[in-house]
Every structure is written in structure tokens, then in C-alpha cells.
Amino acid sequence: MATVRGAEPAKRRTGARTPVGSTSLAAVAQVAEVSEATVSRVLNRKYGVSAATRQAVEDALKQVGYERPLDNRLVLMLTPNLKNPIFAQQAERVENELNPYGLKSIICPVYPGTPRERDYVESLVDAGVAAIVFLSSSNTLRDADHRVVQLIESRGIPYVSINGGFPESDAPVVSTDDWRAAEIAVGHLHDLGHRRIGLLAGPVDNVPADRRVEGFLRAMAKRGIEDAEALVSRQHFNFEGGQQAASALLADGVTGIVASSDEMALGAYRAAERGGLSVPADVSIVGYDDSPMLDFTAPPLTTVRQPTERIAENVGRILTALIGHREVNSEEILIDPELRLRGSTAPVRR
Template structure:
């Protein structure tokens, strides 16, 4: 008995109609089911821009209706981030995920200590799954002389990646960063206008690219206003509540009337150091944070903070990743996006 006689319906002996391979149906048939043009179907299949989300959903529904399902291989974007405890990183990951979703790309978020073996392990494991691209979000890309293995592994497989808030010195890949020099200028200018002259900075560790840039911007801003002792008013510590508290303690001993912190956690640590000395924010000491989130409205007092432009960062990441996934050329010059000072209740006129 021939195979066709044993299986007259051509089901391959399974009793089920075989799924159409990706290229077996004509674009015209899928377009007719979705009620769109063939060009639109093509754009959806190739994850190109210029298709409204609702239209894209119609095409995806038509593809499912004819039995064509996208696999996860080649659709995953790996995001390497130094934890999600700080609201800023959670917000950026969420924004990138929302920006990628209409293009049928899925974000996998991997919290890692920057430059650690876990970063390399995540890259190795997910690379074998066939990831489409990767994002270094304030990960090893923010550390000078960090272990290059993670991004070199991606390069060895031809997997595109981008960096946020600092790039790798040995790689010509797209980088988008908040302008940390401008962030420092905004903070110093605000406090100077309030009459503060003894302004201190609690900065991140030496060798951390954003921290080094904020220190440079702080010194430039202070020097431009004739405040020449600024180098003595910079204390480096970890980006944490305790790091901010210890750094603020040192600055308070130097008689500062205002503190610029390099993260909101460090700023809240400064709150603790100030109140433990019997002082008040902002009556005795003004405080400015960095990153900004809606939760700062509920601190006591509400924290003035420099906001990183999350939506613009996420949009840049999504558009650039799509261009790279489609093997089209991209600019590799670092793009700096403007921060914004959100003034709340933690800064006031300097005491006389």
C-alpha cells in the first residue's frame, strides 16, 4: 500500500492537517484574511516600522489563523541590568519592553552585578537560545576596565547589542546616555541660585562612568561660579542608602549647606545622616537626588531630583535595536539625552 493510500488526506499519518511552512502561503492570502495590503504583511513579518499596533495585531491574528506561529527563537532581547530594587531600572526595563512589544520582540530581564560572572553566564545561556539582541543597561558598560567577555561573546556570534549610560572602549556600538555633565550643572545652578556656596557631592565609585562624569560636571559647574574648593567637597561611595549616609556624614562635617546625591537612594541616605545630627531638610541642609520616580512625591520632604528621560532612552533602544536586527547600518556615536530637574520640597534658600 502506498503512503498516499494509507493517508489519503495527506496528514502524514498523524490524523491532523500539517501546518503550513512559513513561506508556503502567499502574502496575498494572508493579506486578504487580515484585510490589509501585502506590503503591510511583509512589514509585519520582517518587524519593520511604519505599521500601527492594531494593524500589526490583525496581521498576527491572520498568521495564527492559517497555522503559522512565530517561534521565540530570534525574538528575545536580553536586558542586563544591575538589579530592579531601584525604581529607575525597573521603569527603564518596563519602558523598553513596551517599546519592543509592537515589533514582536520580547524582553528578558537579567539582574546582574555589573561585570560579574553571572553577566557572562546569562549571555552564554541565552545566546544559545538564539537571542535577537542585547542591551547593557548600566551593567559592565558603565565600568572602566571591566571584564569584556560578555560583549565579546555577543560579537563572536554576530548578535547586535547597545549600551545605556556608558559604552565599551573597545567596541563601536550604539550608546545612549543621560547627559551627566548637564545633570550636575542643573543641580549646582539651582542650589547656587538659592544662595548655597558650600555644596557637596556624594558620587558613585571611582571608575564608574556615570559617576565620573557627574563629578567632572560638578567641578566644572562649581568652578564656573568661582567656588574653587569643590574638589574637597566630593565624597565617593556606593549607590545605596548606606553609601549615601556615610558620604553625607563626611560632607556635613565639612560644613556643607547642600548635598547633591548621585542617586535617589544616596539622597535618602543623606536624609538619615542629616536628621541624626538633629538637622532638618531643607531648613538646614538642602538635598537633590538623581534618577527621579513618582515615589519621591511621598518622601518627607518630597525629594528634588534630576530625572533621567526614560521614555527617550527606551525609544532610542527600540528603534536602534530594530535597525540592527534588520542588518541595517546604525550610527555609533554616543547620543546624549537631556535630563530635567524636578524641583520639590527638599531644597530651599540657604540659611544665613
């Protein structure tokens, strides 16, 4: 189920209006009170146009009913890496949503908030970039260098963020409901009789990680479990981070673990093994993402699944609307995750 904070977003329209020709270009220039050359620069997202002038031209384009064509345009997708299967899966599904509109994706693995991210954008904006997708990139980091957003907005390039938005921007955001994900995982373990439940959380000031911590503490308090803050261990979203965090929690006597990624959950498997414990006989573990191949882990990992296909559907609808110069709602869209039961959870051992 998708939740939108605010009004419903604009509905998809598959038809596109006829692109502006030379006569219409003159009409747009007249309405905006600028030269035809300036209109052309705005249409082609060139440098050298002030924000006020660009907005005047954009308003004039709407007034004359112009929509940018969707054919032969590039969509840049910025993601932390493709080693994590969930990022590759999400990028592929967004690309599948864009292909029917003639949009071609360029997937760029970057370290979020670094010059490398800006370099990718700066080198490609003149190549006909129609839009940009921040796929769990610098949009997830509260204290990252967000100058890349200033660059994009100065060129009038629309963008959408996945799993967290930029605090200084009202651009559209589509996210998995991380609060709900924590509630689902805690509820499942609690129903199995677990009361000492720990959370393997991501780094501080990471938007999805912070949201899952909030959801975890809320879910624990709802069930009358106090002092749950002591059962939160924050590390990186990878195998080593999960192993280190789980080792500390297991030493503190937890019987159930909620991991913030499937990689962290597999790290918890290793921590349990090295501690002489069995999964799920001694400790139950819930992952997050639903990465491929989880059925083949030992035991198969119970996980909270990110709805990548529904995220992609919303991103595709919003992007084509933005490129087509149609209004969209800027409120964050939250998509409900779901629990995938496998073999890594069991009733607590009395």
C-alpha cells in the same frame, strides 16, 4: 533634548523586507563565496564561523536586501538589579518600545562584569537572542571583565548600551547627559544662595559617576567656587553610601548636597537627621533619577530626572534597525535630564 556626537542616527523604518528563502540563500552564498550551510549558521548566530567569514556573509545579506524578521525573537536585558526602581522603570519602557515589533524581553539582574553576566549570555544565545541591552551593567565599569562583549561579537549579535559604552567597542550607546545633570543641580542650589555645595558621587571608574564628578567640578568652577574637589565624597549608589558620604560633607559645613542617586539622597536625609539638622531649613538636598514615590518622602525630594522614556525610544529605534540589518550611527546619544522641584531645597539660611 537629545544630543548626538556626530551625524544623525539612521531613521526608523517600520516595514521589513521579505526574509530570505532557499533561492535567496543560495544567492547570498554565491555572493559571499561560502556554502549555504555557512549562511544559515550566520543567520542563526551559531558558533564555528570566523569573523572574516561572518562579515562576508553579513555584507552579502545587505547586498541582496535581506533583513532578519523581528517576530518571535528574544532581547536580553542585563541590569545590576531590580530593587532600584529606576532600573525596573527603564527596563519596562524599553520592553514597551520592542513589543510592537514582536520582540520579547528577558530581564536578567546580574552583578556587572562577573561570570554570572557571561553565564546568562552563554546560556541564552542559542535560544534565539536577537539583541542584547546593557542597562547600566558592565558597560558602566571601566575596569570590568568585558569578555562578554567578545562572546557577543563572535556570534554576530547586535547590542546597545545604556548610560555608558564599552571603551573597546563602537556599538551604539544611549545615555543621560550626566554632565548636564550636575550642572542643573549645582545651578539650582547656587541660585538659592548655597556656596558650600557637596557631591555624593558613585564609585571611582564607574562611567556615570565619573561624568557627574566632572560635571560638578565644571559647574562649581563656572560659578567661581574653587577647591570643589574637597567637597566630593565617593561611595556606593545606595542608602548606606549616601548616609556615610553625607555625614562627612555635613561635618565639613556644606549647606547643599547633590546626590548621584535618589537612594543616596535619602541616605543624606538620615545623616542630616542624626546630625540634628533639618531638610531643607539647614541643608538642601537634590537627588538623581526621579524614582517613584518621591512625592511621599518627608520632605518630598527635589531631584534631577532621568528621561527613561526618551532613552527607551532611542534604544528601541536602534535595536530594531540593527536586528533588521540596517545601518545606525555609532556615536553616543546624550539625552537631557530635567529638574523636578519638590520640597527638599530652600534658600540658604543666613
